[in-house]
Amino acid sequence: MKNAIQLHDKKFVVSLPSTKIQERIKTLGSQISSEMEGKCPLFICVLNGAFLFAADLLKNISTDCEITFIRVSSYEGTASTGNLKSIMGLSENIEGRSVIIVEDIVDTGHTMVHLINELKSKNPAQLKLASLLLKPAALQHEIKIDYTGFEVPNDFLVGYGLDYDGLGRNLSDIYTLSID
Numbered sequence: 001m002k003n004a005i006q007l008h009d010k011k012f013v014v015s016l017p018s019t020k021i022q023e024r025i026k027t028l029g030s031q032i033s034s035e036m037e038g039k040c041p042l043f044i045c046v047l048n049g050a051f052l053f054a055a056d057l058l059k060n061i062s063t064d065c066e067i068t069f070i071r072v073s074s075y076e077g078t079a080s081t082g083n084l085k086s087i088m089g090l091s092e093n094i095e096g097r098s099v100i101i102v103e104d105i106v107d108t109g110h111t112m113v114h115l116i117n118e119l120k121s122k123n124p125a126q127l128k129l130a131s132l133l134l135k136p137a138a139l140q141h142e143i144k145i146d147y148t149g150f151e152v153p154n155d156f157l158v159g160y161g162l163d164y165d166g167l168g169r170n171l172s173d174i175y176t177l178s179i180d
């Protein structure tokens with residue numbers, strides 16, 4: 001593990017080492033496994049950022065389950081409503097199913113509010129949210145996160161799926177933008 005790295009023009013320092021991340025995911029995995037026992041939950045991994053979290057989380061699920069992958073795209077609305085988000089790639093029928101959204105990070109919460117509302121309209125039996133990271137200081141919506149990995153300060157992070165302008169997703173540790 002490198003303590004400090006450079007991506008494009010910026011320097012980052014380790015804030016969450018992979019041992020800590022993996023340990024936490026193990027705990028989340030066993031909690032989800034016991035709560036979802038016999039329900040065959042469908043995990044919905046939000047690409048791109050959540051791909052590593054989803055992979056490691058699923059390895060720690062001990063009950064039957066399924067996984068699918070979506071993208072949430074934002075585009076400009078025609079009116080003053082601002083950005084609209086649409087779901088791409090969800091072909092599964094989720095009506096009556098136990099669904100768990102797998103997200104890398106909840107920041108302002110804009111993305112999750114849109115996604116949760118869209119998925120709820122498809123009538124799942126239950127809809128849960130697992131997010132590896134949460135920035136409580138940035139949150140602008142009331143969102144219930146059922147399974148949170150870590151609460152983090154309102155700083156820019158990279159690694160373990162998170163990117164800075166395309167780079168850093170491959171890192172096993174999570175890094176914070178360095179101020180010097």
Ligand code: IMP
Pocket residue numbers: 049103104105106107108109110111112155156157158162163164
């Ligand atoms: P929100 O809609 O503001 O909650 O933002 C959620 C999305 O912004 C996440 O799924 C990430 O893709 C991205 N994001 C938020 N904070 C960070 C960060 O610190 N580093 C990299 N990406 C981030």
Ligand code: MG
Pocket residue numbers: 046047048049050103104105
């Ligand atoms: Mg994301």
